[in-house]
Amino acid sequence: MWERYATASSTYAHSIDHLFILIAVVVGFWLLAAEGMMFFLIFKFRAKDGRPTQYITGEEKHLKRWISIPHYLIMVCDIVIVAGAIMVWYQIKQVMPPADATVRVIGQQWAWSFQQPGPGGVLDTADDIRTVGELHVVVNTTYHFELMSRDVIHSFAVPAFRLKQDALPGRTITGWFTPNRVGTYDIQCTQMCGIGHALMAGRIIVETPQDHAAWLQRNSSPAVAEQVALPASAPGAGSTIAEVRR
Amino acid sequence: MSASAKPIANTRSVTGIPTARLITWWVIASEIVIFGGLLAAYIMHRIGHPEWAEAASHTNTWAGAFNTLVLLTSSLCAVSAHKAADAMDGPRAAKLLRLTALGGLLFLTIKGFEWTKDIHEGFVISSGGFWSFYYVLAGLHGLHVLAGMIIMLIVASDAAKNQELQRVECIGLYWHFVDIVWIFLFPLLYIAR
Amino acid sequence: MSGEVQHAEAGFFKKYLWSTDHKMIAMQYMFTGMAMALIGGYFAYVFRMQLGFPNQHVPGYGIVTPARYNALVTMHGSIMIFWVAMPVLIAAFGNFLIPLMVGCDDMAFPRINRLSYQIFLVSAIVLLASFLVKGGAFGGAWTAYPPLSANGAYNLTPLGSVLWLLAVALEFVAFLLGGINFTVTAMNSRAPGMKMYDIPLIVWMIVLASVIFMASAGPLIAGAVMLLFDQTMSTGFYDPTRGGDPLLWQHLFWFFGHPEVYVVLLPAMGIVAEVIAVFARKKIFGYKTVLYTTWAVGFLSFVVWAHHQFVAGIDPRMANIFSITTLMISVPITEMVFLYIATLYGGSITLGTPMLWALGFIAEFLIGGVTGIFLGSSGTDIYLHDTYFVIAHFHYTFVPIAIIAVFAGITFWYPKMFGTMLNDTLGKIHFWGTVIPFNVIFIPLFITGTAGDQRRVYSYAQFAEQSRPALQHLRTTSTIALLVMLSFQFVFLFNFFWSLRNGKKAGPNPWRSTTLEWSVPSPPPHGNFSELPTVYRGPYEYGLPGRADDFTPQNVPE
Ligand code: HEA
Ligand code: HEA
Ligand code: CUA
Ligand SMILES: [Cu+2]
Numbered sequence: 001m002w003e004r005y006a007t008a009s010s011t012y013a014h015s016i017d018h019l020f021i022l023i024a025v026v027v028g029f030w031l032l033a034a035e036g037m038m039f040f041l042i043f044k045f046r047a048k049d050g051r052p053t054q055y056i057t058g059e060e061k062h063l064k065r066w067i068s069i070p071h072y073l074i075m076v077c078d079i080v081i082v083a084g085a086i087m088v089w090y091q092i093k094q095v096m097p098p099a100d101a102t103v104r105v106i107g108q109q110w111a112w113s114f115q116q117p118g119p120g121g122v123l124d125t126a127d128d129i130r131t132v133g134e135l136h137v138v139v140n141t142t143y144h145f146e147l148m149s150r151d152v153i154h155s156f157a158v159p160a161f162r163l164k165q166d167a168l169p170g171r172t173i174t175g176w177f178t179p180n181r182v183g184t185y186d187i188q189c190t191q192m193c194g195i196g197h198a199l200m201a202g203r204i205i206v207e208t209p210q211d212h213a214a215w216l217q218r219n220s221s222p223a224v225a226e227q228v229a230l231p232a233s234a235p236g237a238g239s240t241i242a243e244v245r246r
Numbered sequence: 247m248s249a250s251a252k253p254i255a256n257t258r259s260v261t262g263i264p265t266a267r268l269i270t271w272w273v274i275a276s277e278i279v280i281f282g283g284l285l286a287a288y289i290m291h292r293i294g295h296p297e298w299a300e301a302a303s304h305t306n307t308w309a310g311a312f313n314t315l316v317l318l319t320s321s322l323c324a325v326s327a328h329k330a331a332d333a334m335d336g337p338r339a340a341k342l343l344r345l346t347a348l349g350g351l352l353f354l355t356i357k358g359f360e361w362t363k364d365i366h367e368g369f370v371i372s373s374g375g376f377w378s379f380y381y382v383l384a385g386l387h388g389l390h391v392l393a394g395m396i397i398m399l400i401v402a403s404d405a406a407k408n409q410e411l412q413r414v415e416c417i418g419l420y421w422h423f424v425d426i427v428w429i430f431l432f433p434l435l436y437i438a439r
Numbered sequence: 440m441s442g443e444v445q446h447a448e449a450g451f452f453k454k455y456l457w458s459t460d461h462k463m464i465a466m467q468y469m470f471t472g473m474a475m476a477l478i479g480g481y482f483a484y485v486f487r488m489q490l491g492f493p494n495q496h497v498p499g500y501g502i503v504t505p506a507r508y509n510a511l512v513t514m515h516g517s518i519m520i521f522w523v524a525m526p527v528l529i530a531a532f533g534n535f536l537i538p539l540m541v542g543c544d545d546m547a548f549p550r551i552n553r554l555s556y557q558i559f560l561v562s563a564i565v566l567l568a569s570f571l572v573k574g575g576a577f578g579g580a581w582t583a584y585p586p587l588s589a590n591g592a593y594n595l596t597p598l599g600s601v602l603w604l605l606a607v608a609l610e611f612v613a614f615l616l617g618g619i620n621f622t623v624t625a626m627n628s629r630a631p632g633m634k635m636y637d638i639p640l641i642v643w644m645i646v647l648a649s650v651i652f653m654a655s656a657g658p659l660i661a662g663a664v665m666l667l668f669d670q671t672m673s674t675g676f677y678d679p680t681r682g683g684d685p686l687l688w689q690h691l692f693w694f695f696g697h698p699e700v701y702v703v704l705l706p707a708m709g710i711v712a713e714v715i716a717v718f719a720r721k722k723i724f725g726y727k728t729v730l731y732t733t734w735a736v737g738f739l740s741f742v743v744w745a746h747h748q749f750v751a752g753i754d755p756r757m758a759n760i761f762s763i764t765t766l767m768i769s770v771p772i773t774e775m776v777f778l779y780i781a782t783l784y785g786g787s788i789t790l791g792t793p794m795l796w797a798l799g800f801i802a803e804f805l806i807g808g809v810t811g812i813f814l815g816s817s818g819t820d821i822y823l824h825d826t827y828f829v830i831a832h833f834h835y836t837f838v839p840i841a842i843i844a845v846f847a848g849i850t851f852w853y854p855k856m857f858g859t860m861l862n863d864t865l866g867k868i869h870f871w872g873t874v875i876p877f878n879v880i881f882i883p884l885f886i887t888g889t890a891g892d893q894r895r896v897y898s899y900a901q902f903a904e905q906s907r908p909a910l911q912h913l914r915t916t917s918t919i920a921l922l923v924m925l926s927f928q929f930v931f932l933f934n935f936f937w938s939l940r941n942g943k944k945a946g947p948n949p950w951r952s953t954t955l956e957w958s959v960p961s962p963p964p965h966g967n968f969s970e971l972p973t974v975y976r977g978p979y980e981y982g983l984p985g986r987a988d989d990f991t992p993q994n995v996p997e
C-alpha cells in the first residue's frame with residue numbers, strides 16, 4: 001500500500017497492509033462522521049438573538065437514538081476489526097509454516113549477530129556461518145528464526161517484512177518469515193537498549209538461490225559447498241510458496 | 247497556624263461514615279494494592295521456582311509463629327483501646343494503645359534477631375530469589391509496623407488528654423490491617439515448602 | 440491574589456510553601472506544572488531539532504549526543520506525564536475546584552493536602568537533579584524496562600536511573616495522598632442537598648481518576664521497590680540469569696501505565712464538559728450516561744494493559760484476548776465523546792476562547808482515539824509497535840489532554856482564580872497558533888511512522904530506508920511546526936501575567952454559569968463561602984423553561 005514509503009517484501013507483509021487499510025476505512029468513516037456532525041452543530045446552533053437555547057436532558061427517546069444506534073454500529077465495526085486483527089495475528093505469530101532453513105538471531109549491545117547453517121544445511125554444526133550485522137537469505141524460502149539476547153531487551157524488526165519481535169535475555173523466541181522479493185533491507189532494533197540503540201542497525205540481504213550459493217561458497221570451504229548448494233535452492237522455494245499460500 | 251483549626255469540610259459526613267474513618271479505609275485500600283502486587287509477584291515466582299522451597303526451609307518458623315501471636319494480641323489491645331475511646335475514657339485508651347505499640351516493638355525485636363541469624367548464616371537479600379522476596383516483603387511490612395507504632399504513640403498522647411479520640415479507632419483499623427498482612431506473609435514465607 | 444503573585448517577598452515561605460488553603464495549593468501545583476511543561480517543551484524542542492536537522496548545533500543547547508538524546512526523550516516523557524499532566528489536570532484543578540464546587544470551605548484534610556504538594560515538589564527537584572549527577576540523567580525510556588534500567592553496566596547512568604525511580608515513587612506518594620483527600624472530600628464534605636447526581640462532571644472525573652490511579656499505582660510501587668533493590672542491592676527480581684523475569688516489570692508497569700492514560704483523560708473530559716455546557720448554554724446530553732461510560736472506561740482500563748506488549752514475548756494467544764478488550768474500551772469512550780457532541784444540539788453556541796479550546800480538544804482527541812484502534816488490533820501492531828505511528832497516536836491524545844484541555848480550563852477558570860479576565864483576542868491568537876502547528880507537527884509523524892521510523896532514535900543515518908530524503912523532509916516540517924507552536928506559547932504567558940494586573944475585573948460570575956464556584960467572589964476569599972450554600976438542583980440547568988435567565992445556579996432556591 002504505502003509501497004512508496006515501505007516496500008512489502010515478505011509473504012505476510014500484505015496481510016498486515018490490507019488489515020491497516022480495512023481499519024483505516026472503518027474508523028476513517030466514523031472519524032469524518034463525528035467531526036462533520038460536530039462542525040455542523042456548531043454552525044447550526046451558533047448564538048442568534050431571538051433563538052433561545054433548548055432544554056434537552058438527553059433522556060428523550062427520539063434524541064437518544066442518535067447515541068444508541070451509533071453505539072451498536074461501533075460494536076459491529078469493532079467485531080469486524082477484531083476478526084481481521086486476530087486472523088492476521090494468528091497467521092504471523094501463532095502458526096509456523098514448515099521451515100526450509102533455521103537461523104539464529106542474537107541481539108546484544110549494540111549489534112545483531114546471526115548464525116546460520118553452512119553448506120551442511122543444519123544449525124549448530126561445524127560448518128555454521130556466523131555473521132555480524134548482515135543476514136543473507138534466499139528469496140521465497142521460509143525461515144524460522146531463534147531470537148535471543150545476550151544482555152538487555154532488544155527488538156528484531158525488519159520493516160520491509162512487517163516483522164517485529166522483542167528479544168529477551170534468558171529466553172529463545174521463535175518466529176518465521178518468508179522473503180519474497182530480492183533486495184537489501186534494513187534491520188532495526190526497536191526496543192530502547194542503551195546509548196547505542198540508534199546504532200544497532202543491520203542489513204538483511206535477500207538473494208536468488210544462485211547468489212546465495214555463491215555467497216555460501218565464499219564463506220565456507222569450497223569442497224563442502226559444491227555438494228549442497230543445489231538442493232538448498234529451487235525445490236525448497238517452490239514448496240514454501242505453496243505452504244504459505246493456503 | 248490556621249491549619250490546626252478544623253475546616254467545616256472535615257466535620258461533614260454526607261456518607262454517614264465519619265471523615266477520619268473514611269480516609270483510613272482509603273489509605274488501607276491503597277496499601278492493599280501495594281502489598282497485593284508484591285504478593286502476587288512473589289506467588290507467581292514461587293510457583294515458577296519449586297527449588298525456592300529449599301531456601302524457604304531455612305526460615306525460622308517458630309519465630310514467625312510467635313510473632314503472629316504477638317501481633318494478634320496487640321490487635322486485641324487495639325480493640326479494647328477503641329472500646330475505651332468509645333466510652334470517652336481517654337487515659338485508658340492511651341494506656342492500651344501504648345501497650346499495643348509495645349507489642350509492635352516486641353515483634354520488631356524478634357524480627358531483628360531472626361534477621362541477624364539469617365545474615366550470619368549468609369542469607370542476605372541478594373542470596374537468591376526467595377531471600378530477595380523474603381527481605382523485601384517482611385521489610386516493607388516491618389516499616390508499616392514501625393510507622394503504626396509511631397502514629398499510635400502520637401494518638402495516645404492526644405487521647406491521654408481526651409483529645410481526638412476518634413483517631414484511636416482509625417489507628418486501630420490500620421493496625422489490624424498491618425496484622426492481616428502478616429497473616430498472609432507468615433504462611434507464604436515460613437510455612438510454604 | 441494577583442498582587443501576591445507578583446511580589447513574592449512578603450513571608451514567601453509561609454504564604455506560598457506552607458499554606459494549607461486549597462486554592463493556594465492549587466496555584467502551587469499549577470505553577471510548578473507550568474514550569475515543568477516549559478522544561479518538557481524545551482526538551483521536545485532540543486530533540487526535535489536533532490531529528491529535524493541531524494547532528495547540527497542546537498541553539499540554546501548544543502550538540503545532541505546519543506546518550507543525551509535518550510535522556511532528553513526519557514525525561515520529556517516522564518515530565519510531561521507525571522509532572523505536567525498529573526499535577527495540572529488532577530492536583531491543580533482538583534484542589535481549586537473540588538471544595539468550591541461541592542460547596543465547602545477547604546479540603547477535608549488540609550495538612551495532608553499541603554504535605555502532598557511538598558512531596559511532589561521534592562520529587563520534581565530530585566528528577567531535575569538527576570541531570571547533574573555523574574553519568575547524567577536516566578535514558579532508558581519512561582517505561583524503564585529492565586534489565587536495562589536495573590543495571591548500571593547496561594544503562595551507563597547508575598545514579599540517574601536510581602534518582603529517576605525515586606522521583607517517580609515520590610510523585611506517586613504525593614498523588615496517593617492528594618487523591619485520597621479528593622475522594623474523601625467529594626464523598627463526605629458536599630453541601631447539604633447535593634446528591635450523587637448533582638455533582639459537576641469535573642469533580643466526578645477527577646475523583647474517579649484518583650481512584651483509578653490509586654488502584655493501578657499500587658502494584659507498580661511494589662514493582663518500583665523491587666527495581667530499586669535490583670539497582671542498589673544487586674537483587675535479581677528482573678534478572679533472568681538469577682531466577683527473575685524482565686516481563687514482570689512490563690506487566691506491573693502497563694497494569695499501571697494504561698489506566699494512567701485514562702487517569703489524565705478523565706479530568707480533561709471533565710473540564711471540556713463544564714466549558715461546553717456553559718458556552719452552548721446547554722444541559723450535558725445524558726449526564727448519567729456520561730457517568731456510566733466513565734465507570735465502564737475505568738473498569739475496562741484495567742484489562743487492556745498487554746496491548747503494549749503484543750510483540751514483547753508474551754504468549755501469543757494472550758494478544759487475542761487483549762485485542763478484544765482494547766477494542767471494547769473504544770465503545771464507552773466513543774459514546775462519551777458522542778454525548779459531548781450531542782450536547783451542542785439545540786444550544787446557543789458562542790465561541791469564546793475556552794470554548795475554542797474545548798471544541799479543539801474533541802476534534803483533535805478523536806484523531807488520537809481512532810489511531811489507537813490501529814494499535815489495538817494486534818495484527819497491525821506487529822508493524823506499528825514502537826514506530827512513530829505510536830508517537831503520533833499518543834500525542835494526539837496527550838497534547839489535547841495536557842495542553843489543549845488544560846488551556847480550556849485555565850482560560851475558563853482564570854477569572855475565578857485571579858479575579859480578572861484574560862484578553863480574548865490574545866487568547867484566540869494563542870489558540871490558533873497552538874492548534875494549527877500541533878497538527879503540522881504530528882500528522883507528518885503518522886506518515887514517517889507508517890514508513891517504519893522507529894522510536895527513541897537520535898539519527899536514522901544507520902538505516903538506509905529511513906534516511907530517504909522524503910522522510911527527512913517530513914521530520915524537518917514537524918520540527919519547524921514545533922518552533923512555531925512554541926513561539927506562540929509566549930503569547931499565552933504574556934496574556935497570563937499581563938492580565939493579572941491589567942485584565943478587566945471579572946466579577947463573581949462572568950460566564951453566567953450555574954455551578955457553585957461562581958456564586959462566590961473572584962478570587963474566592965479564605966474559607967470560600969461567606970455562608971455555606973445549600974444545593975437545590977443539578978449542575979447544568981441551562982434554558983430551564985419559564986425562567987427569566989437562561990441559567991439557574993445550583994444554590995438558588997425554587
Ligand atoms: C491519555 C492518553 C491516551 C489515550 C486516551 C489512549 C487511548 C487509546 N490507546 Fe493509546 N497510548 C498512549 C496514550 C493514550 N492512549 C500512550 C502514552 C501510548 C504509548 C506508551 C509508550 O509506549 O510510550 C499508547 C500506546 C497505545 C498502544 C500500544 C502501541 C504500541 O506500543 O505498540 C495501543 C495498542 O492497543 C493503544 C491503544 C489505544 C486505544 C484503543 C485507545 C482508546 O481509548 C481510544 C478510544 C477512542 C476512540 C476510538 C475515538 C472515538 C471513536 C470514534 C471516532 C468512533 C470510531 C471508532 C471505532 C469504529 C472503533 N495505545
Ligand atoms: C502529556 C504528555 C506529552 C506532551 C504534552 C508531549 C508534547 C510533545 N511531545 Fe512528547 N512524549 C511524551 C509525552 C508528551 N509529549 C511521552 C510519554 C513520550 C515517550 C517518551 C519515551 O519514549 O520514553 C514522548 C516522546 C516524544 C517524541 C519521540 C521521541 C523519540 O521516541 O525519539 C517526540 C518526537 O517528536 C515528542 C514530541 C513532542 C512535541 C513536539 C510535543 C509538543 O506538543 C510540546 C509543546 C510544548 C508545550 C506546548 C509546552 C508549553 C507549555 C506552556 C506554555 C505552559 C502551559 C501551561 C500548562 C500546561 C499549565 N515526544
Ligand atoms: Cu537494541 Cu535497541
Ligand atoms: Cu494502553
